[in-house]
């Protein structure tokens with residue numbers, strides 16, 4: 145598969161260059177040029193396959209020209225070592241739990257896969273003799289911890305996570321500040337916007353670039369985005385396995401930067417029989433506005449109870465638009481948009497808990513609520529549940545009025561020592577730190 149830039153279809157790169165560059169040299173995002181279709185036999189057999197087998201088949205098809213098959217098998221097995229499970233919540237609605245990884249967030253899959261691909265491409269000489277690749281990422285919580293855990297211990301790769309002080313929950317912070325090894329946590333005395341701006345300045349600093357090679361680990365990077373396809377394929381496999389004749393499947397995705405939705409659209413092009421998607425947004429809904437009115441206007445983001453959806457200018461919008469034929473009519477054929485306010489999302493969490501004893505986190509509840517509103521008779525609905533409800537425990541406890549127990553595996557984090565570098569929000573402070581490394 146070759147990848148072209150959203151800003152210039154003539155600019156094509158290999159998978160290796162696309163991954164190592166992160167963003168195309170002209171500032172656009174890489175879009176797959178043509179997508180291979182999986183054979184019919186794969187779908188006929190899918191109900192009997194393991195999670196690892198399904199993921200390997202999908203990755204193998206998508207990356208068969210670029211990554212050695214045996215290497216890919218190893219990478220898939222090392223990435224997919226935890227479960228993804230489909231739980232029936234209502235007559236026609238299922239919850240796809242994507243939060244059983246180390247940081248209890250769906251980004252774990254993409255981050256781990258990305259780390260291993262990066263290390264492999266690097267060992268093949270893809271980055272021209274430079275000793276180490278440096279992944280720099282800013283985070284308001286989830287991306288940083290998923291990327292740090294996904295890349296922990298990966299040879300020849302160092303991860304720097306920049307985060308704003310006094311914004312993250314203690315658990316979010318502990319998930320990457322206690323790791324050590326090849327992960328450096330940098331606390332910025334400023335806001336998330338300051339962190340983003342510092343990352344951009346580092347990426348543009350030629351003196352530092354001479355010393356270190358940087359790459360991006362957000363969903364702009366296709367190696368982090370493509371593995372999200374696994375979620376959709378496995379949801380389908382689980383449906384078939386549960387005896388649901390699934391040719392009428394609607395998947396609802398909670399949308400922030402639209403990476404997860406983009407992966408679903410690629411999966412569909414690979415032949416996965418998903419009838420349509422619901423793009424579920426909260427008070428920040430530039431994509432739904434586009435679907436409704438055909439005009440894309442970036443907004444300032446407004447804080448909500450589902451902070452990973454608070455994106456006023458979703459990064460993958462231009463990629464989705466290109467991939468789906470470039471206009472709103474084409475997009476409307478496969479995606480419909482639903483907006484959930486915080487009040488509505490809280491009501492969904494309470495209702496589903498009271499009536500079904502199933503606990504949704506706020507991001508997943510946006511997807512589930514949007515699905516409930518949009519599903520038609522005869523359709524089978526899957527809501528992607530992107531985060532474990534314990535991650536926003538205090539909030540969820542307040543909403544349902546009951547305590548939410550902490551899973552055993554996260555409890556010890558609280559006692560581990562944090563290792564953090566402190567910088568202020570001006571560029572000079574972080575620049576000096578990088579120059580001193």
Ligand SMILES: *Cc1c(COP(=O)(O)O)cnc(C)c1O
Nearest residue numbers: 400401402403404452507530531
């Ligand atoms: C990142 C994130 C999302 C949004 O995914 P995008 O790919 O950015 O659209 C949804 N839910 C949770 C919990 C997230 O961390």
